[in-house]
Amino acid sequence: MKRFSAILMLALFLMPVCVRAEEPEYQDDVIYRIYQEGGQYLTSHAGKVYQDDEYIAEDNKLYIVTKVDDALLTATASYVGMETAEARIETQSVFGGAAAATVSPSASPAASPGASAGASAGATAAANASPNASGGKKLVAMYSTHTDESYEPSDGTSSKTKGAGILDVGTALKGNLEKLGVQTVYDESSHLPHDAGAYRRSRQTAEELMKKQPAALLDIHRDGIPDPKEYDKTISGKQASKVRLEVGRSNPNSDANRNFAKEIKATADKMYPGLVKDIFIGHGNYNQELYPQSVLLEFGTVSTDKNRAIQSTQFMANVLDNVLFGGAAKAQTNVQQGNQSAGKGVLWLIGGVIVAGIIFALVATGTFDSMKHRLARGTSEVTGGSIGRKPKEPKDPH
Amino acid sequence: MSFGFILLIVVGILVMFGVGQRALDRLRLTDKQAMLFVALIIVGGVIPDIQVTPLFAFNIGGALIPLALSIYLIAKADTAWEKWRALIAAVLAGAAVFALGRFLPAEPERTQIAPNYLYGISAAVIAYVFGRSRRASFVAGVLGVMLADTAQAVINWSQGIDQTLILGGAGAFDAVVIAGVLAVLLAELFGELIERAARGAHTGEEKGK
Numbered sequence: 001m002k003r004f005s006a007i008l009m010l011a012l013f014l015m016p017v018c019v020r021a022e023e024p025e026y027q028d029d030v031i032y033r034i035y036q037e038g039g040q041y042l043t044s045h046a047g048k049v050y051q052d053d054e055y056i057a058e059d060n061k062l063y064i065v066t067k068v069d070d071a072l073l074t075a076t077a078s079y080v081g082m083e084t085a086e087a088r089i090e091t092q093s094v095f096g097g098a099a100a101a102t103v104s105p106s107a108s109p110a111a112s113p114g115a116s117a118g119a120s121a122g123a124t125a126a127a128n129a130s131p132n133a134s135g136g137k138k139l140v141a142m143y144s145t146h147t148d149e150s151y152e153p154s155d156g157t158s159s160k161t162k163g164a165g166i167l168d169v170g171t172a173l174k175g176n177l178e179k180l181g182v183q184t185v186y187d188e189s190s191h192l193p194h195d196a197g198a199y200r201r202s203r204q205t206a207e208e209l210m211k212k213q214p215a216a217l218l219d220i221h222r223d224g225i226p227d228p229k230e231y232d233k234t235i236s237g238k239q240a241s242k243v244r245l246e247v248g249r250s251n252p253n254s255d256a257n258r259n260f261a262k263e264i265k266a267t268a269d270k271m272y273p274g275l276v277k278d279i280f281i282g283h284g285n286y287n288q289e290l291y292p293q294s295v296l297l298e299f300g301t302v303s304t305d306k307n308r309a310i311q312s313t314q315f316m317a318n319v320l321d322n323v324l325f326g327g328a329a330k331a332q333t334n335v336q337q338g339n340q341s342a343g344k345g346v347l348w349l350i351g352g353v354i355v356a357g358i359i360f361a362l363v364a365t366g367t368f369d370s371m372k373h374r375l376a377r378g379t380s381e382v383t384g385g386s387i388g389r390k391p392k393e394p395k396d397p398h
Numbered sequence: 399m400s401f402g403f404i405l406l407i408v409v410g411i412l413v414m415f416g417v418g419q420r421a422l423d424r425l426r427l428t429d430k431q432a433m434l435f436v437a438l439i440i441v442g443g444v445i446p447d448i449q450v451t452p453l454f455a456f457n458i459g460g461a462l463i464p465l466a467l468s469i470y471l472i473a474k475a476d477t478a479w480e481k482w483r484a485l486i487a488a489v490l491a492g493a494a495v496f497a498l499g500r501f502l503p504a505e506p507e508r509t510q511i512a513p514n515y516l517y518g519i520s521a522a523v524i525a526y527v528f529g530r531s532r533r534a535s536f537v538a539g540v541l542g543v544m545l546a547d548t549a550q551a552v553i554n555w556s557q558g559i560d561q562t563l564i565l566g567g568a569g570a571f572d573a574v575v576i577a578g579v580l581a582v583l584l585a586e587l588f589g590e591l592i593e594r595a596a597r598g599a600h601t602g603e604e605k606g607k
Contacts (some may be wrong), residue, residue: 046505047505161557189561190554190561193500196498196500197550199513200499200514200573201547203567203571203572203573204568208446211444250512284512
C-alpha cells in the first residue's frame with residue numbers, strides 16, 4: 001500500500017510542477033505568412049495553418065491553402081474564385097418606414113455608411129426592425145475566451161491577467177449595440193490561463209450564454225500578428241482597426257458559421273468598406289459547434305492602438321444590428337438558414353457516429369450475425385416486441 | 399447540436415440496443431440505470447449552474463451526476479485494491495489533463511485532435527494501462543478533468559486571480575462528461591480488441607497442441 005500511496009503523492013506533486021511561467025501570446029504564438037501561388041504576399045495568421053484551410057480576402061476572393069511549410073512558417077494558397085454572399089442593408093424607405101434591401105457585394109460599388117446603396121439594388125421586402133431570432137427580443141451574447149489579450153501600445157503589454165485590453169473592446173461593443181436598442185450580454189468571466197484549456201473553460205461560459213438563445217454568440221479577441229499596418233484603417237474619417245472573422249471548419253456547424261461570417265462581411269463591405277479585413281476558415285472549432293450563429297471576431301492585433309479597436313466596435317455594432325435585426329423577414333431567414341446549415345453538419349456527424357457505432361458493435365459482438373442478433377433482440381426488448389422479432393434463444397444442448 | 403450532445407444520445411441508443419451491454423455490466427449498471435444517468439446528465443445540464451461561493455459553482459448534469467456515478471462505482475468495487483486503483487488512475491489522469499492543458503498549443507488549430515477529446519483519450523489509456531478496467535476508466539475520465547480544473551483554480555487563486563471554478567459548467571457538453579463517456583467507450587474497445595487477440599492466441603495455442 002505504501003507503494004501506491006507514494007505513486008498517488010507523486011502524481012499530486014506533478015500537477016503544480018507542470019505549471020510554467022505564462023509567456024505572452026505575442027512572443028509565444030507562431031505566425032504563418034501565406035502567399036499566393038505567384039509568390040505575392042496574401043496575409044499572416046497567428047496560429048498554425050493547414051492544407052485545405054480557406055481564406056476569403058478583403059476583396060472577397062476565396063483562396064485555399066495548398067501547401068504548408070512548417071519549418072519556414074509559410075503557406076501557399078490557390079485562388080478558387082469570388083466568394084459571394086447576400087447582404088441586407090436597412091435603409092429608410094421613401095415612405096418613412098424601414099426597408100430592407102438585398103444586395104450582392106460584387107454587384108455594386110461600396111456605399112457610404114447608412115447610405116441607400118442597398119436600395120439601388122432593389123428593395124426586396126419592407127420590414128420593421130423587430131427581430132425574432134431570439135424569441136422576440138434583440139439579444140446578442142458575447143464573451144472572450146482569451147481574457148488576457150491586450151494591446152501593447154495602449155496596455156503596455158500583450159497579456160494582462162487583470163484589466164486586459166480585450167475586455168475594454170468587448171465592453172465598448174456591448175455599449176454600442178445597446179445604443180442601437182440591442183440587449184447585449186457580455187460575460188467577462190476569466191478563462192485564464194491562456195493555454196489549451198482556455199477554450200474548454202470558455203465553453204462553459206458559451207454554454208450558459210446559449211441558454212439565453214441569443215441571435216448571435218460572439219467570441220471577442222484580438223489578433224497576434226506583429227504588423228499593425230495590416231489592421232490600421234481610416235473608416236468614415238476615423239482612425240479604426242480592421243476586424244478579422246475566424247471560423248473553425250472542424251465542427252458540425254461549420255457551414256452555418258461560415259455563412260454567418262460571410263453575411264457579416266458582405267454587410268460590412270457595403271456599410272463600412274474595409275472594416276472586415278477577411279475571413280479565415282481554419283482547423284479547430286473554437287466552440288462554434290455549440291451554436292450556428294457564432295463567430296470569432298478579432299478587433300485589431302496585438303500591436304494595434306486599442307482606441308482604434310474601440311472605434312471599430314461602433315461600426316461593427318451597426319453591421320451586426322443590420323445583419324441580425326435588419327428586419328423580421330431577415331431574422332427569420334437567418335434562423336432558417338442557420339438551422340439548415342447546422343442540420344447538414346449534424347447529419348454528416350450522425351452518419352459518422354453510426355459508422356463508428358457499427359464498428360464498435362462489430363468489435364463487441366465478433367461477427368455481423370451476432371451483431372444483427374443482438375440488435376434485433378435489443379430492439380424487440382426495448383419496444384416490447386412491437387418492432388423487431390425477438391430471435392429465438394439457442395437451444396440448451398443439455 | 400454539439401458533438402458531446404450527439405455522443406450522449408448515441409450512447410443512449412447504444413445502451414437501448416444492448417450494444418454496450420458488456421461495458422455496462424462491468425460498470426455494474428443495468429440498461430435502465432444507464433439510461434437514467436444519461437437522461438439526468440442531459441436534463442441536469444440545462445439547469446443553471448449552482449453557485450456555492452463567489453469562486454465556486456457546479457453544474458448538476460456536468461459534474462454532480464458524473465461525480466455521483468463515480469463515487470458509486472468506487473464504492474461498489476470488490477476490493478480495496480480496486481478502489482485504490484481507480485483513485486490512482488483518476489489522479490494520474492488529472493495530472494495528464496492538467497499537463498495537456500498547459501503544454502498543448504494554446505490555439506486549437508495547432509492540435510490535430512480537440513483537447514476535449516484528448517482528455518478522454520488520455521484518461522482511457524491511463525486507466526486501462528493502469529487498471530485494465532472500464533470502471534476505472536470512467537472514474538479517471540470524470541475525476542481527472544475535475545481534479546485538473548480544481549488544481550488550475552487553486553493556482554489561479556494563489557496568483558490573486560479571482561476566477562470562478564465551475565465544475566462541469568457546460569453540462570452534457572462539458573469535458574467532464576465527454577472524458578468519462580469517451581474513456582469507457584475506448585476502454586471497452588481496447589479491452590475487447592486485446593481480450594479477443596488474447597483469446598485468439600490462446601485458442602491458436604490450444605489448437606496447435
